[in-house]
Amino acid sequence: xxxxxxxxxxxxxxxxxxxxxxxxxxxxxxxxxxxxxxxxxxxxxxxxxxxxxxxxxxxxxxxxxxxxxxxxxxxxxxxxxxxxxxxxxxxxxxxxxxxxxxxxxxxxxxxxxxxxxxxxxxxxxxxxxxxxxxxxxxxxxxxxxxxxxxxxxxxxxxxxxxxxxxxxxxxxxxxxxxxxxxxxxxxxxxxxxxxxxxxxxxxxxxxxxxxxxxxxxxxxxxxxxxxxxxxxxxxxxxxxxxxxxxxxxxxxxxxxxxxxxxxxxxxxxxxxxxxxxxxxxxxxxxxxxxxxxxxxxxxxxxxxxxxxxxxxxxxxxxxxxxxxxxxxxxxxxxxxxxxxxxxxxxxxxxxxxxxxxxxxxxxxxxxxxxxxxxxxxxxxxxxxxxxxxxxxxxxxxxxxxxxxxxxxxxxxxxxxxxxxxxxxxxxxxxxxxxxxxxxxxxxxxxxxxxxxxxx
Amino acid sequence: xxxxxxxxxxxxxxxxxxxxxxxxxxxxxxxxxxxxxxxxxxxxxxxxxxxxxxxxxxxxxxxxxxxxxxxxxxxxxxxxxxxxxxxxxxxxxxxxxxxxxxxxxxxxxxxxxxxxxxxxxxxxxxxxxxxxxxxxxxxxxxxxxxxxxxxxxxxxxxxxxxxxxxxxxxxxxxxxxxxxxxxxxxxxxxxxxxxxxxxxxxxxxxxxxxxxxxxxxxxxxxxxxxxxxxxxxxxxxxxxxxxxxxxxxxxxxxxxxxxxxxxxxxxxxxxxxxxxxxxxxxxxxxxxxxxxxxxxxxxxxxxxxxxxxxxxxxxxxxxxxxxxxxxxxxxxxxxxxxxxxxxxxxxxxxxxxxxxxxxxxxxxxxxxxxxxxxxxxxxxxxxxxxxxxxxxxxxxxxxxxxxxxxxxxxxxxxxxxxxxxxxxxxxxxxxxxxxxxxxxxxxxxxxxxxxxxxx
Numbered sequence: 001x002x003x004x005x006x007x008x009x010x011x012x013x014x015x016x017x018x019x020x021x022x023x024x025x026x027x028x029x030x031x032x033x034x035x036x037x038x039x040x041x042x043x044x045x046x047x048x049x050x051x052x053x054x055x056x057x058x059x060x061x062x063x064x065x066x067x068x069x070x071x072x073x074x075x076x077x078x079x080x081x082x083x084x085x086x087x088x089x090x091x092x093x094x095x096x097x098x099x100x101x102x103x104x105x106x107x108x109x110x111x112x113x114x115x116x117x118x119x120x121x122x123x124x125x126x127x128x129x130x131x132x133x134x135x136x137x138x139x140x141x142x143x144x145x146x147x148x149x150x151x152x153x154x155x156x157x158x159x160x161x162x163x164x165x166x167x168x169x170x171x172x173x174x175x176x177x178x179x180x181x182x183x184x185x186x187x188x189x190x191x192x193x194x195x196x197x198x199x200x201x202x203x204x205x206x207x208x209x210x211x212x213x214x215x216x217x218x219x220x221x222x223x224x225x226x227x228x229x230x231x232x233x234x235x236x237x238x239x240x241x242x243x244x245x246x247x248x249x250x251x252x253x254x255x256x257x258x259x260x261x262x263x264x265x266x267x268x269x270x271x272x273x274x275x276x277x278x279x280x281x282x283x284x285x286x287x288x289x290x291x292x293x294x295x296x297x298x299x300x301x302x303x304x305x306x307x308x309x310x311x312x313x314x315x316x317x318x319x320x321x322x323x324x325x326x327x328x329x330x331x332x333x334x335x336x337x338x339x340x341x342x343x344x345x346x347x348x349x350x351x352x353x354x355x356x357x358x359x360x361x362x363x364x365x366x367x368x369x370x371x372x373x374x375x376x377x378x379x380x381x382x383x384x385x386x387x388x389x390x391x392x393x394x395x396x397x398x399x400x401x402x403x404x405x406x407x408x409x410x411x412x413x414x415x416x417x418x419x420x421x422x423x424x425x426x427x428x429x430x431x432x433x434x435x436x437x438x439x440x441x442x443x444x445x446x447x448x449x450x451x452x453x454x455x
Numbered sequence: 456x457x458x459x460x461x462x463x464x465x466x467x468x469x470x471x472x473x474x475x476x477x478x479x480x481x482x483x484x485x486x487x488x489x490x491x492x493x494x495x496x497x498x499x500x501x502x503x504x505x506x507x508x509x510x511x512x513x514x515x516x517x518x519x520x521x522x523x524x525x526x527x528x529x530x531x532x533x534x535x536x537x538x539x540x541x542x543x544x545x546x547x548x549x550x551x552x553x554x555x556x557x558x559x560x561x562x563x564x565x566x567x568x569x570x571x572x573x574x575x576x577x578x579x580x581x582x583x584x585x586x587x588x589x590x591x592x593x594x595x596x597x598x599x600x601x602x603x604x605x606x607x608x609x610x611x612x613x614x615x616x617x618x619x620x621x622x623x624x625x626x627x628x629x630x631x632x633x634x635x636x637x638x639x640x641x642x643x644x645x646x647x648x649x650x651x652x653x654x655x656x657x658x659x660x661x662x663x664x665x666x667x668x669x670x671x672x673x674x675x676x677x678x679x680x681x682x683x684x685x686x687x688x689x690x691x692x693x694x695x696x697x698x699x700x701x702x703x704x705x706x707x708x709x710x711x712x713x714x715x716x717x718x719x720x721x722x723x724x725x726x727x728x729x730x731x732x733x734x735x736x737x738x739x740x741x742x743x744x745x746x747x748x749x750x751x752x753x754x755x756x757x758x759x760x761x762x763x764x765x766x767x768x769x770x771x772x773x774x775x776x777x778x779x780x781x782x783x784x785x786x787x788x789x790x791x792x793x794x795x796x797x798x799x800x801x802x803x804x805x806x807x808x809x810x811x812x813x814x815x816x817x818x819x820x821x822x823x824x825x826x827x828x829x830x831x832x833x834x835x836x837x838x839x840x841x842x843x844x845x846x847x848x849x850x851x852x853x854x855x856x857x858x859x860x861x862x863x864x865x866x867x868x869x870x871x872x873x874x875x876x877x878x879x880x881x882x883x884x885x886x887x888x889x890x891x892x893x894x895x896x897x898x899x900x901x902x903x904x905x906x907x908x909x910x
Contacts, residue, residue: 006507006565006785009553012500014566016573017580020496036843038820038850040868041475045467045599046501046555046585047521052461066502067524069551071589075541083538086530096524098464100501110461111469118471120867122853125472130501134526144500157853159832166840280833281840330461365493377614378735385621385736388491395493398577398612412575413495 011135011143017363022348025361026175027128030148030342033171034126037163039150042125044107046132047098054099056106056329058298064134066143067096100132104149105326105339112153113330121154121335142345151339153326158270161303161322162277164340168307168318169283171342176356178310179285179317184293185271186300186321188254191264192240192291195257196233204229206294209241217241240291247275247289254291270302286310299323305340312353317346366453367417368410371397376421383419383431383446390450410436417453466590466598472818477803480816481630482583485603485797488626489581492618494605497580499562501587502553509554511561511784519589521598522551555587559604560781560794567608568785576609576790597800606794608781613725616758616777617732619795623762623773624738626797631811633765634740634772639748640726641755641776643709646719647695647746650712651688659684661749664696672696695746702730702744709746725757741765754778760795767808772801821908822872823865826852831876838874838886838901845905865891872908 008014015023031041047068054062070076077094081087101107104127112119128148135141150167152160165181172179189206193199204227208220215223220241224234239257243250251268258264271289278287285307293304295316302322309317320340327335351357367387369380377396384394397406410418420432420441431449433442444452463469470478486496502523509517525531532549536542556562559582567574583603590596605622607615620636627634644661648654659682663675670678675696679689694712698705706723713719726744733742740762748759750771757777764772775795782790806812822842824835832851839849852861865873875887875896886904888897899907 006569007504008500008507008565008569009502009504012502014500014570015498016570017495017497020498023498024496036846036848038823038848040472040818041479042472043470043475043478045463045469046587047464047467047599049462049464052463063526066526068555069522069524069547071518071521073541073543075538075543075546078538080538083530083533083535086528088528088530091530092524100523110463114461114463115469115471120864122864124850132501144502152853155853159826159836159851159853162836163851163853170843277833277836281836363495368493371614378732381614381617381732381736388625391491393491393493395579396614396618398607398610398614398618409575409577 009143011137011141013142013144021361021363022351022357023344025357026344026347026351027146027148029174030171030344031126031128033167033174034148034150036170037124037150037167039124039126042108042111042127043129044101044104044111044127046101046130048101048107048110050093050097050099052110052330053102053106057102061102065102066100066132066134067092068098068100070095070097101129102133103131104129104147104341105151108149108151109326110330112335113327113332116332122152122160123154124150124152126150140345140349146344148342148344149339150341151337153335153337156336158273158303159277160338161270161274161305162281164320164338165274165278165287165305166281166283168305168340169278169285171318172307173284175347175351177317177347177350177354180308180310181285181287182290182293182306182308183271183274183287184290184304185267186297186302186304187263187267187270188258188291189267189294189297191258191261191267192237194261194263196229196236198229198233201227201229201233203294203297205237205240206292209243209292212241243291247287250289250291251275267302274303295319296321296323301325303338309350312350314346314350314353316343317350318342362414364413364415365393365395366415367392367394367419368406368413368415369394369396369419369421370403370406371400372422373400376423376426379426380419380421383421386446387450387453390454392450392453419449464598466592466596468597468599476816476818477806477812478799480812481799481802481806482601482603484629485626485799486581486583488622488629489603489605491625492579492605492622494579494581497563497566497582498584499556499559499566499582501556501585503556503562503565505548505552505554507565507785508557508561512557516557520557521555521587521589522547523553523555525550525552556584557588558586559584559602559796560606563604563606564781565785567790568782568787571787577607577615578609579605579607581605595800595804601799603797603799604794605796606792608790608792611791613728613758614732615793616725616729616760617736619775619793620729620733620742620760621736621738623760623795624733624740626773627762628739630802630806632772632802632805632809635763635765636740636742637745637748637761637763638726638729638742639745639759640722641752641757641759642718642722642725643713643746644722644749644752646713646716646722647692649716649718651684651691653684653688656682656684656688658749658752660692660695661747664698664747667696698746702742705744705746706730722757729758750774751776751778756780758793764805767805769801769805769808771798772805773797817869819868819870820848820850821870822847822849822874823861823868823870824849824851824874824876825858825861826855827877828855831878831881834881835874835876838876841901842905842908845909847905847908874904 074095082090130146132144189202193202300321301324304321306316307318322338324336326337371377380396387394418434430443529550537545585601587599644657648657755776756779759776761771762773777793779791781792826832835851842849873889885898
C-alpha cells in the first residue's frame, strides 16, 4: 500500500516517552510546589462558550481563538447574505458556539463567578492544562501548549505577593535554574504617567527605558521625541531613564521623582513591602526593581513580576502580577487577585540547555527479563510481579527472540538492568543480572536483585 | 451590574479541588501501575487532522467528531452550491481541516506509523488524556472525558495478554475494588459463526446468550428465530446457550462444540493459555470465560477483555483486547497489538459509591497559620517556609481578619491543623497548635510541630 506518512496539525507536537519523562518532571515539580504553598487544583473544560472567551483578549485575540463548528446542522442559523458577503465574524457566530481555551485566566475568572457560592475566599487555586492559540507557528511558539498558573483571589494583602515571589524562588531552586526576579508596580508607572501628563505614552516610555543599555540615553531621548513626547516631559523623565544601582538606590530616586503622586508613592510603598519581606524570608534568587517591566499593562493594577533565567538567553520563564478586577467582566465586582504563571515549554528548553535533569528522569523500566522460551518466561513473569510489588518497574520481553535483539531493545530503551533466566538459573533458583552501563554480571537471589536495582 | 451567571458547554465539567484530589488519586494509581508494568507514556495533540480521524469510527463516529473551523478565511474553499444545498459534509470538509481527538487509539496508531523509525518494537505505551465526542450528554456520559490506555504493539505473544490481565488485577487491587474479569476470544466467536454458517449473525447470538439468565432458553431461541436463524443453527447453538460451570467446564464444552473449526480451536487454546498463566501468577480477581462478551467486534481479532465491579451496579470499568491491524489504515501493515483501557469516570463513581478513597486524598494544606497582624504574620511566614522544606503544605491566612473567619476558612477547607501565633507565642518562640478534629491545643516548638503534623 503506497501511502504518505500521516502528520499532525502544524504548531502541535507529539511527545515521546523521554520528552514525557522530562515534561512530567517539570509539571510534578511545579505542582508539588503549588501544593506546598497551599494552592488547590482545579480543572476547567477545554471548550468554553465563545461568549465567555470573545472580547477578553482584544480583537487580535478573538481571531486567534480556535472555534468549534456546532454539531448537527451548523448552517441552521446562517444568513445567506453573510455567506455572499463573506462576513466571517457573523458567519462564525452563526456556526460556532464554542471555542478552545486560550489561557487559564479567563476560564478561572468564569469558574470563580460560576461557583462563587461554593468557594472559600481567599481562594488559592492552581491549574495546569493546555491552551490553544491559532498563532502563526514558529520556533518556540506552538498552537497547543501548557500553562501552569497559581492565583489567589479575594485578598488584597501583599503577603500574597511575597508568597508568590517565594514560590518562584522555590520552584527554580528545585530545578537548579539561577534566576533574576524582576519586580515592578503598575502604580509606579501610573505615577510616571501622571507626572508627564501623558498616560497613553507609558508603553513607549517603558520600551525606551528598556533600551538604555543598548542604544544609550541620547538615542532613547530621540526615540521619545519621535513618539511625540514633549521636551518638558523628556526632561522630567531623565532621572527615570538613568535609574541604576541597588534596589534601595532606585527606590530612593523614584521617591524623589514621584513624591507628588499619591498613586506613585503607593506603588513605591508596595515595592518596599515586598522586597523587605522576601529578603527576610531568605529568598535565594536575585530580586531587582525594574521600572521598564510593563507586561500585562492592560490588566495588572499592582505588582508586576517577571522571572528570567540567568544562564540561558531566552525570554521570561515565569511571570505574573496583581489584577484588581478579574471577575468584573462576568458580573462579580471587587474580587482582587494576584497570580503567577510558569512557562513549561521554556523551562524545558532551559533545563535542556543547562543539562539539569536529574538522572532519575527516565521513562524506561528498571529491568528487562530476557525471554528464552515458555518455561523461563513463566518463571520470569513471577519474578517481575515480585519486583513490581517492591515498586520496581519491570518487564519480560514478550517473545523468545534472539538474545541480540532483546539486548538491543534494552539498550535502545535505556533500561539499566537485564535479568537472564536460562535453564541453569531456573534449576538453581537464581537470576543472572547484567548491569548495562558496565557490562558486569552477577548471580543473585531475587532478594539480592531487589536490593541491587532499588539502590 | 445585572448579569447572568456564566456557564460551560453542556456535557463538559469543571472539577473542584476535592474532585481533582480524587481524580488525581485515580490517575496516579493507574499511571504508577502502567509504569511498574513497563509502559512508557506518550502524549498526542488534542487536535488531529480530520484526514486522520474521519472514517475510523464509522459514519456515526464521523458525526460525533468535534470539528475546528479553519483560522483566517474559512470560506475560501467553500462552494456556493454546497451552501445553497446545505451539503453539510462538503461544507465541513471545506471549512475544517482539524478535529478534536475522539479516542486515544487512532492517534496512537497515527503516532506509531509517523514515528516508526524512532520506536523500539515491541512498543509498550500508555496515554492518559481527554477525548471529545459530540454525543448527546446524559447521566454518566460526557462530551469531554479522560481515557487511560495501555497498549503493546509489535508482538503477537500471549504473554502480553497475561500481563494486561495482571495489570487490571493490580490496578483494581490497589483501588480496593473487587472485580470480575470477563474473557472471550474473537476466534471462538468466529468458530461459532463458521459452525452455523452465518458470520453476520454473531452479534445477535452474543446478545441472545447474554439474556439467558434473564429470559430463559425458550425466549432466547424465539429471539434467534425472529432474527432469521435457521432451526438447524439454533439446534447447533443449544450447548453454547447452556454453557455454564467453571472455566474448565465451559472450555471442555466449547472444545466439543468447535472441534471442527480450526479458528475456534485456536481461540480456545488462547483462552486456556491466558487463564493458565494468570492463575499461576496468583491473580486475585475472578476471571471468567464469557462467550457473550462481544465488545469491539469490528476491530478485536483475538482476546477480548472486560472488567466489571462486583459490588456496584455499573457498566464495565475497564476493557480491551487484541487487534491485528491497528496501523494498516495508515499504511503500516502487520503490526499486531493488544491493549486495555481504564474508565476513569466510572472508577470515580465506584470509589465514591463504596467510599474507598484513602484518607490521604485531600486537596487542602496540612496547616493554616492564623494572621494576627504584621509582626505575627512575618514570624508565621518564616515558619511556613520551614514546614514546606519538610514537605508539609502550609499557608498563612493573608489578612488579619477576625479569628472566627480564619477558623471558618480552615474548617471549610478541611485543613486539619491551625497554628496560632500571637504576641505571647512570638515572645516565647513557640507555636500554639490546634487540632481541628478534636479541638485540642498544644504549645509546641517548630520541631515538635513538624513531627506532630507529619505523622
